[in-house]
Amino acid sequence: MTPLLTFLRAHPPLAILAVLVVISTLARIYLLLQG
Amino acid sequence: MSAPAAPAEPAFEPARLPRFLATVLAGWWGLFALVLPVTVWDSQVYNVARLRVAEWGGILQNDGWNSLRQIAFPWTFDAVHLPLLWLGFGYSLPSFACFLGILLVVFRFVCAHWGRLRAWWCVAAILGLPTVIYQATSTKNDLAVVFGIVCWFYALWQWWRKPGEAWLPIFGALAVAFAAGSKSSGIPLGALACLFQAGFHFVRAEFRPLRNFCLAFAAAILVVGSIETYVVNQREFGRPLGPTHLVDDHRNRDGLGGALANAVRYFIGNQSLGFDAAQREPAFGETLLKANHAILHALGVEQMGYRADFNPGNMKFLKTGWEAASDYGLLGALALWAALWAIWVRPRPDPLWRIAAAGWLPFLLTAATVAWMPWNARFLQLSFLAFTVVFVLLLLGSGTPAPWRTRLLLLLVLVGGVYAPLFSKGRTPADLPRALRDRPGSIIAERPEMKPILDDLQQRFPAATPTSQRPVLVYAAGEDAWILPVWHLRGVAVEPLHRRNPAQTRALARPTTSPVYLLLLNRQLSPEFLAGWTKVLDYAPERDCALYQRLPAAAGK
Numbered sequence: 001m002t003p004l005l006t007f008l009r010a011h012p013p014l015a016i017l018a019v020l021v022v023i024s025t026l027a028r029i030y031l032l033l034q035g
Numbered sequence: 036m037s038a039p040a041a042p043a044e045p046a047f048e049p050a051r052l053p054r055f056l057a058t059v060l061a062g063w064w065g066l067f068a069l070v071l072p073v074t075v076w077d078s079q080v081y082n083v084a085r086l087r088v089a090e091w092g093g094i095l096q097n098d099g100w101n102s103l104r105q106i107a108f109p110w111t112f113d114a115v116h117l118p119l120l121w122l123g124f125g126y127s128l129p130s131f132a133c134f135l136g137i138l139l140v141v142f143r144f145v146c147a148h149w150g151r152l153r154a155w156w157c158v159a160a161i162l163g164l165p166t167v168i169y170q171a172t173s174t175k176n177d178l179a180v181v182f183g184i185v186c187w188f189y190a191l192w193q194w195w196r197k198p199g200e201a202w203l204p205i206f207g208a209l210a211v212a213f214a215a216g217s218k219s220s221g222i223p224l225g226a227l228a229c230l231f232q233a234g235f236h237f238v239r240a241e242f243r244p245l246r247n248f249c250l251a252f253a254a255a256i257l258v259v260g261s262i263e264t265y266v267v268n269q270r271e272f273g274r275p276l277g278p279t280h281l282v283d284d285h286r287n288r289d290g291l292g293g294a295l296a297n298a299v300r301y302f303i304g305n306q307s308l309g310f311d312a313a314q315r316e317p318a319f320g321e322t323l324l325k326a327n328h329a330i331l332h333a334l335g336v337e338q339m340g341y342r343a344d345f346n347p348g349n350m351k352f353l354k355t356g357w358e359a360a361s362d363y364g365l366l367g368a369l370a371l372w373a374a375l376w377a378i379w380v381r382p383r384p385d386p387l388w389r390i391a392a393a394g395w396l397p398f399l400l401t402a403a404t405v406a407w408m409p410w411n412a413r414f415l416q417l418s419f420l421a422f423t424v425v426f427v428l429l430l431l432g433s434g435t436p437a438p439w440r441t442r443l444l445l446l447l448v449l450v451g452g453v454y455a456p457l458f459s460k461g462r463t464p465a466d467l468p469r470a471l472r473d474r475p476g477s478i479i480a481e482r483p484e485m486k487p488i489l490d491d492l493q494q495r496f497p498a499a500t501p502t503s504q505r506p507v508l509v510y511a512a513g514e515d516a517w518i519l520p521v522w523h524l525r526g527v528a529v530e531p532l533h534r535r536n537p538a539q540t541r542a543l544a545r546p547t548t549s550p551v552y553l554l555l556l557n558r559q560l561s562p563e564f565l566a567g568w569t570k571v572l573d574y575a576p577e578r579d580c581a582l583y584q585r586l587p588a589a590a591g592k
Binding site: 003007011012014016019021024027028030032034 | 086089095097110118129132133136137139183202209213258259
């Protein structure tokens with residue numbers, strides 16, 4: 001994980017993208033499991 | 036890209052003014068992103084509203100959808116709002132995060148090639164584009180597409196500067212997939228980005244990063260490409276993109292003629308005096324409309340490019356201050372002309388020519404693919420970002436800019452970023468405390484006719500009612516009904532009426548000791564279905580809004 005974190009620290013726009021992707025993916029998995 | 040080397044900065048720091056301006060404006064709009072509730076029409080009907088429906092009944096097997104758009108449109112970005120729905124706060128933070136990401140990329144790119152002064156002015160200028168700041172403080176997904184494409188560009192640009200960082204092609208692929216999964220309009224842009232990146236690596240014989248990009252894109256599209264909405268579409272309508280009429284309605288069906296007509300409409304419609312929203316009568320909008328009709332008539336394309344329900348007789352250039360009904364202000368209008376000038380006059384290898392071309396490409400792509408609607412200005416955000424960078428760099432010129440140039444830019448930023456929002460709908464300084472003090476009023480500002488309905492429901496079903504004693508509220512909603520405010524009700528258990536077989540709705544199919552109510556929101560139900568119900572209140576008969584209660588005899592049937 002360290003090389004990835006180092007990379008994301010150096011590229012804040014991509015860090016924002018990574019956070020949005022993680023939240024979206026978790027939310028969609030959660031919603032897929034509902035019903 | 037052959038860009039000039041960054042000029043040497045003078046001893047004093049002239050970037051202090053645009054930096055201060057950008058910081059204050061970004062901080063101000065960040066406050067809005069933090070406190071504003073969900074306000075925009077689309078989110079009340081589908082973007083965010085569908086998260087509640089999915090939370091109730093899942094995605095693949097859900098029968099509670101009431102609007103085709105809840106199923107048909109990709110939702111990767113919309114899903115980010117789920118934790119904020121639980122929190123009840125900060126709904127616009129995902130859009131604002133995208134906005135900050137875009138500003139960071141613009142800053143880094145301009146700073147690397149033209150220096151800090153111009154980079155800060157570009158950032159400040161973007162904060163002077165009304166439609167961009169309204170979208171950045173809303174829950175719409177248009178800015179997320181722009182963010183995805185801008186991140187892809189950033190990753191490729193970083194690779195061009197310093198090849199070898201293996202994560203860059205991977206994140207470039209992730210960014211493209213995120214754009215495509217956030218909104219349908221991200222698909223053609225994403226396809227172009229993929230082709231460009233493949234060509235870029237191929238020409239440079241960089242086959243390893245090309246392979247990494249392709250593999251990462253294949254994986255990313257599965258994870259963030261909103262595949263599930265295509266699966267549901269295929270199952271429901273036999274087409275992955277959704278029902279034929281919905282897709283056809285929203286695409287330009289008139290070929291090159293429609294593309295030309297739409298491009299002219301976008302160009303003319305985004306001319307602005309900067310204070311149009313402050314005018315009681317849209318005089319300038321009317322003038323633009325006449326010019327638009329005259330030009331399109333002369334070109335012979337006046338009837339082309341519209342969505343089916345629009346025509347020369349009812350089209351309007353909206354400059355009302357709503358987030359989807361505004362323009363890019365005086366700065367945006369000047370940037371449009373600057374980009375046109377740059378593309379005609381500047382030599383082709385010139386970096387400004389390339390940035391202008393990068394703006395015109397999505398502009399023309401939107402004109403060619405999307406049917407004209409009055410609220411399409413938001414589709415052009417990527418173009419106006421590029422145009423604004425071109426304008427700022429042209430205005431400031433090379434070397435130390437003359438004072439009048441920076442004063443003019445300051446004035447333009449203040450007009451677009453401070454003055455115009457004073458006349459906006461939902462982004463005036465008064466809207467900030469109002470979002471905290473009168474949250475329901477802020478939520479329904481775009482549809483005030485919802486107020487008596489929500490007021491009555493809140494009084495009828497007090498939030499303090501113990502969970503075990505809460506009645507069930509089944510809603511039957513029309514295609515354009517605002518269902519999200521209904522899901523916000525706390526004193527009642529909300530359930531949508533089943534679409535295919537209403538009788539199978541849980542609260543109706545199973546015996547229940549709780550009172551059961553039926554809310555009609557812009558929808559009619561058959562007299563046979565309503566036979567077991569008694570009408571409690573007619574909210575708005577002309578809009579098919581009423582509240583029913585199940586007759587005791589019908590309970591449990």
